[in-house]
Amino acid sequence: MSQLRDPAHRVSPRARLMWQVESGISALFVAAGLGVAAVLAGPDGLRWWLVGLAVVVCGTAAVVVPQWRYRVHRWEVSANAVYTQRGWWARERRIAPMSRVQTVDFAQGPLARMFGLATVTVTTASAAGPLQIEGLDRSVALALVDELTRKADLVEGDAT
Template identity: 55%
Template sequence: MQVPDSPREPLLEPANEPLREPARLVSRRAVAMWTVDALLGMAVLLAGQVAWWWFDRGNTFWHWVVAAAWLVLGGAYVIVMPRWRYRVHRWEATAEAIYTQRGWLNQERRIAPVSRVQTVDLQRGPVAQLFRLASVTVTTASAAGPLRIEGLDVTEARELVDVLTAAAVAEPGDAT
C-alpha cells in the first residue's frame, strides 16, 4: 500500500524578506593584496624547492617534475584565487545584525545579531598597510568563532568598527 504524498508543512513561517547575500563588496584593492599574499606564499615554496634541488643533486627528473607542477599549480593559484575571493567576499552591517560571506574553495556565510557582539577589532598587516586596507574581526557569543571581514578600505574599516562598537554598547545585556 502506497501512502500518497502530502504537502509538507513549512518548518518556519516565511520571513518578510528572503535570505540574501550581504550587499557590500570589499575594496577592489583586496585583489592586489591577496595576489601579493599568494606570491609571498609561493616564494616560500620556491625556497623549499631550491633547497631540495641544492641538497639532493641525485635524480634531477623528479626535481623537474615537481618544479613544473609547482609552476602550473602555483601560477593558477596566484591568478585565480584572489579574483575568486573578491567575487565571493561580501559583508553588511545593519542595526540588527552583521552579515559576512567569505572564502573561495570553502565558502562561509554567517549572520550574527548585534546583541551578541562582544568585541570589534581592526587589524592591518604589512601587506594590507601597503594597499591601505584593513580587516575587521567581530567576536560574538558564538561557538562558531568570530566573523572576519578582510580587504576593507582602512577608512571604511575604521567607520565600521566605530558603528559596531557603538551599537554593541547601546545593546542592553552582556552579549551572551
C-alpha cells in the same frame, strides 16, 4: 524556503592585489621547497616535473585564488546584525545579531597598511568564534568599527 542571499558589500578592489602579493610570497616558499627537492631528485625527468609543479602551484596561488576570494568576500551591517561571507575553497556565511556583539576590533598588518586596507573583527558570544571582514579600505573599516560599536551599545543586555 527562501535562499540566503549574498551580503550587499564587496571588500575593496585593492584586496585582490594584496592577496596576490600575500599568495605570491607564500608560493615562493613552496617553490623554494620544491626547487630544493628538484635539485636533490635523481633523474632529470623527475627534476623537471617538480619544477613544472612549482610553476603551476605558484601561478595558481598568486593569480586564481585572490580573484576567487574577491568574488566571494562580502559583508553587510543591518540595524540588527552583522552578516559576513568569506572563503575561497570552503565558503562560510555568518550572521551575528547585535545583541551578541562583545568587541569590535580594527587591525592592519604591514602589507595591509601598504595597500591602505584593514580588517575588522567582530567578537561575539558564539562558539564559532569571531567574524572577520578582511580587505576593507582603511576609512571604511574605521567607520564600520564606529557604526558597529554604536549599534551594539544600543542593544540591551550583556552580549552573552
